[in-house]
Amino acid sequence: MFLLPKSICLAYGERSNSIQIRISDHPVQAPVRRIDLLIPLDKDAIAHVSDRLSKSTIIIGDREKFDTDREVVDVSFSNMAKEIGNIIFANTIAVGLLLGLTEGDIKEGKQFLKNYFTLKKKEEFIPDNIRALEKGFQEATRLVKEKHIDPDKFLHMKKSKEIKDDLLINGAEAIGFGAIAGGCNFISSYPMSPSTGVLVFLSQHAHEFDIISEQAEDEISAVNMAIGAWYAGARAMVTTSGGGLALMTEGISLAGMVESPMVIHLAQRPGPATGLPTRTEQGDLQLALYAGHGEFPRIILAPGQIEEAYEVTQKAFYLADKYQVPVFILTDQYTMDSYYNVKEFSVPEGKIDRFIIKTDADYQRYSLDTDNGITPRGIPNHGEGLVRADSDEHDENGLITEDMEVRIKMMEKRNSKLNDFKKEAFAPNLLGPKDYRVLCVGWGSTYHVIKEALDKLNIPDAALLHFKQVYPVPEESIKYLRKAKQIISIENNYNGQFAQLLEISTGISIETKILKYNGLPFYSDELAEEINHAISEKGGQK
């Protein structure tokens, strides 16, 4: 992967213990169903993916291990690994083998291993891993030489200047980078797959960027801490998954009431309850939309690309601070764990605008003397005023009230805060012909896979409308949806949650839905078929 200088690759944890690597001579960022080369390292691996194997799939592995009718090119990973000293080296041997088959540069491979273990402060692992890599590489040479394998079946990797400066990162890191760029200096969270990567990333870099990173006793504490941190002047976030968000629901309502900014990263996994902790789904959009009792505004962003993960996270802090509302970043296990190379990220210039004022003695935290519902935030001990945040219905001073007139004004104040946001909302992204008949609609992590599926299909009048801001539904949506003859909503969930949201927001009904909810992301080849099928069924008509 790291050795794919003339290509773009994508990898993600597909089983508890499997990884898909896609190598191409043009940028690819989506998984496919088809498997060209399978290196099964454990007994059940072939069975797990059996429905994805075709006649042309090459399998390389410890032949005696597998109870299969299929041809297996015999390579004794276990023996080789044990020779080096531990069965876990089978992984690195496999990487070496792959590198050999694709004629990659072994020197760079070695260098990567050195860097990797040095960074992890596990230098003692370097020599054995290098030996493993070499073994695998040599084994590839042997396979080719002994004609077990035709080397021309594989792409040969060459260096490319074009992507020399690209970053190779996964979604979790992109969110972490975005948070740092957005001025995040406080994270309180409770570990939960697949969201933990962000907590780990910010913890690792806490020293460099002056971040307080606290593992809370539970998610309730995490969200309440983060709101406290905003109150005291920090830019704070939490990262969690569905079950954790469920526990934060009351805290989100608190943020709504005290008009605290808040940034919540929600990495979705299949539910309900514990569900499939290491799999992917887009099943918690409605939870994010309605989490919290009572009525208050919020923003929900859902990056479709690694670049967007960086972009929207950074922006989330700005929006939260400016509009004093909770901002959600919705990702999923697929986004968190997928890597591909991207162009360098730009680092924001200029001072981070905090929208915080130095208070006067007569400061009122909830002054109604505002025309957009937003009262400038004060911070304790920054100025002469007192800052009173109150979870009860309150008056302008933040003191508990039962005055019905004040109640109405405060409800209207809070719920009007996003009126101005429209101007800086993220419009949906239209890809493909402007004069489409068929419009595929996606949000969040499905960006690349839908795009690639459409590219494959090459239907002249089909386009993709992708949303990285899912709520409030951007105003342009109506215009786009109206134009389509057939709308196909594509979601990684059971109920088509975003389609429902679009329907209430635009009044336009969406009849065709392609939904996947087995815990895996879409595959571009599989999705292309489904889109094709959906179009031919309806003839591209409503």
Added chain:
Amino acid sequence: MFLLPKSICLAYGERSNSIQIRISDHPVQAPVRRIDLLIPLDKDAIAHVSDRLSKSTIIIGDREKFDTDREVVDVSFSNMAKEIGNIIFANTIAVGLLLGLTEGDIKEGKQFLKNYFTLKKKEEFIPDNIRALEKGFQEATRLVKEKHIDPDKFLHMKKSKEIKDDLLINGAEAIGFGAIAGGCNFISSYPMSPSTGVLVFLSQHAHEFDIISEQAEDEISAVNMAIGAWYAGARAMVTTSGGGLALMTEGISLAGMVESPMVIHLAQRPGPATGLPTRTEQGDLQLALYAGHGEFPRIILAPGQIEEAYEVTQKAFYLADKYQVPVFILTDQYTMDSYYNVKEFSVPEGKIDRFIIKTDADYQRYSLDTDNGITPRGIPNHGEGLVRADSDEHDENGLITEDMEVRIKMMEKRNSKLNDFKKEAFAPNLLGPKDYRVLCVGWGSTYHVIKEALDKLNIPDAALLHFKQVYPVPEESIKYLRKAKQIISIENNYNGQFAQLLEISTGISIETKILKYNGLPFYSDELAEEINHAISEKGGQK
């Protein structure tokens, strides 16, 4: 109130410390804005309701206490109360006064006091309260005699056979009775206004009906206990308000995944966060709809009348047990605390059907061998089988799995469980002409107030469609909504949450909304005006 034999009355806590009593010679069950007689007992009381006073409002009170231009018929409640021994007797004196003015039966009044304090085991309070009642009664006679007040301005109460056997109960008691009739034998909850009444009611009657009533350390414990209780064979419920429900969100998802029946009484109050704890709102419908990560089915009922509170609660236990899903009962502070007299409730006959089987040794809790998604429930140690409930995605035995095929089947099993429910769903209630042009739509606690407003308006082509089952949206809804030329949605919240739900469920858009969100229920007179206004604006057209 208790002395209103020839009338129906309604009362509810309108301020922390005020009560509205409505007396009529025909059944009334809705509050009005207009105040005929005001008995302010504290200094601020007049100011609190000043916008509801008209020229004809009579005010009786300690004249010197109030800083008002209005005429106050002077009655020295405080002095009289202090004479008896404590300022708190002012309440009972006021009741005596009212009784006197309406020529009620003082004997029955005394009897009521005796019964009331005997039941509360506070017999020592009887004599003083009787003295207070008498004092008030005599004071009424004086006022009439001295011509301070014209007795003909008041309805005179006469006994009526018709309502002799009526019950006088509030919403909390009706839910409690419904729970008992539904076979509830376990309640675990954490106190929270306005939901606590149900916990108190069931605790008070725990001995008579063999109920385990446990005050949990928090709402999370409460919901998890209740799910455990169902697992062990009980019929369990929780009662809570918005903030508590927020905390139960994860537990609700657990019920969804383990396919546990669950009954959740949610008494709404204005949010967000702590909001207005003693006021009313219908602001948590969407929270109930989407609480819980992941996707699973649920039922949401919302009684509009005290009789319905009894009916749907009883049914909730049946539905939960039969369909193995969480069933919500949505009420609000207004419902909880309002009293009026209702016809006697019928007590269910026959054995309560538990839908539980005695297991064989090869019992599978999540057997897919079912055509409606519902696997019969077993209970530990009831039969030879083992009962395995699992919050992970699981196989038919309830054991954790990552098999994608099983995942798909289980998702489809769970989400198909309500297919059969349609047959026994609660249809919406149509009141008024069948050939309506204008259709007012309400749900939950607004039943009586909309009905009365429409009765007042007496528009020949306006009808009310009231939902006591709000989710799944009953199938008949489309038919009803289609027929209307103008749909007016009436809700005690800010966003018109039920209108949104109707829109996605039926595809019909609802343009006119009457919303109230100041913490108070609708008043029938005020609502009549608003409906009238809404109709004339649109001319009864879409």
Added chain:
Amino acid sequence: MTKIKQFEIEQVKTAWCPGCGNFMILKALQQALKELSLKPQQVVIVSGIGQAAKTPHYLNVNMFNGLHGRALPPATAIKACNPELTVIAEGGDGDMYGEGGNHFLHTIRRNPNITHLVHNNMVYGLTKGQASPTSEFGFKTPVQTDGVISEPVNPLALAISMGASFVARVFCGDTKKTADIIKKAIQHSGYALVDIFQPCVTFNKVNTFKWFKEHTYDLEDHDSHDRNQALKRAMEKEKLPLGIFYQNEDKNPFEQQLSVHENKKTPFIMRELNRQKLKELLKSKQS
């Protein structure tokens, strides 16, 4: 709003019942703050929900009146983000030991330099008289109709056994001593628990002013640095000792262990993103 000169708000209208112990606690707290010569702007009171938790509405300080049971996490975070603030978490026994029990445990573990005031009236006041975690065995309420059947929490023993660095109990009837111990708790560097016996005249007819007078006595001849002895005294049941049970000045507070405050004292809002380092870190991810 009145001028912020002192901690009293003029003409404050409380939601408390006449005669409630909360008035005394309010007074003691104002007294303590005044004696410490703190500026109101420097003080943040973080509270939950309940009658006790309304206290910060009635005095002139910064206030974060959050959720029922959840005062300690924001209090910890506020102190962590700005160690120059004097942070007090305040609430009732239900708030802090019931709904908020888990935060109680873990805040003790963290040992932030905050003061934790718990109005312990052995009942849920605001919600009208249900049992609280400190209600005595057998205490009858509309929900606990047969009386409480669980063993009451002993917050002092719990805190001491968990390693809390300052643990005290007072009775609000003695306003002077209450003020004095609150003052010491604020001065203590680290987490300081003050469990405050407070009669609820409306819903607790058992643990009245008289009862507290009769069932308490002042700790004397006690070495507040001896943890085992402190635990023993905390477990006394017949008569309940009042005073400082335990104190450990050697524990490093949470926020002082955070690297963010190691070299800089700048408040968070004044800090800027280190763009250079971000650029470098991004570069390190080049493939």
Added chain:
Amino acid sequence: MTKIKQFEIEQVKTAWCPGCGNFMILKALQQALKELSLKPQQVVIVSGIGQAAKTPHYLNVNMFNGLHGRALPPATAIKACNPELTVIAEGGDGDMYGEGGNHFLHTIRRNPNITHLVHNNMVYGLTKGQASPTSEFGFKTPVQTDGVISEPVNPLALAISMGASFVARVFCGDTKKTADIIKKAIQHSGYALVDIFQPCVTFNKVNTFKWFKEHTYDLEDHDSHDRNQALKRAMEKEKLPLGIFYQNEDKNPFEQQLSVHENKKTPFIMRELNRQKLKELLKSKQS
């Protein structure tokens, strides 16, 4: 599914790492259940989420595998609804002392007759190695990069100070003793905590088998009925004692105090609504 004759499932495939201490705990638990001659149908294991909490998947009993941190409330309710069941709550240190800390406190207060097994590996295993509430001061992880800065929970001291009626600690390396103490915990009438030291070979490289061997010793000459002494022993730090620290047989379990079980022993599913009483109660509300 295999026949339900014994507690072992044939050919079970666990998700645990080779060499993990959990295997020993599983074995000890099976052993204890067997020795008690319980029928699998009578036993319910309630667990949370984590590596430890997977245990009930690997033996033949009724299972309620609920939410992370939430095993104790359903366990309490299950026992309350059917006292004839043997109910065991099982999970990890994060599960039970972190996310579930509040239930830990309040379950001790209730004292239901359940057994509480906590696999204490001083780390979050399932989520790949973050600190747990029992991780030692200074323990480094990918999140606690500077090492843990909070004082670890001492579950034994906490439980004893809260009045738990049976408190023990074992090391799973000694399977026999582990089985023996689990057996005694199950036999104890009331809440019984067994904190089980369990090496996590993958994510805890500090508290290894060797470490536990070297840092523990068997409690001897200890009067497990002396609460103050039990507390003192529980607070020992240099070397950690193993065994039964405290036991109190005189506490009435929660479910035995419930009026529902006073006169009838009928299981809940067999009971019928008392229609007559309902009619009477309704009548009492006639206006």
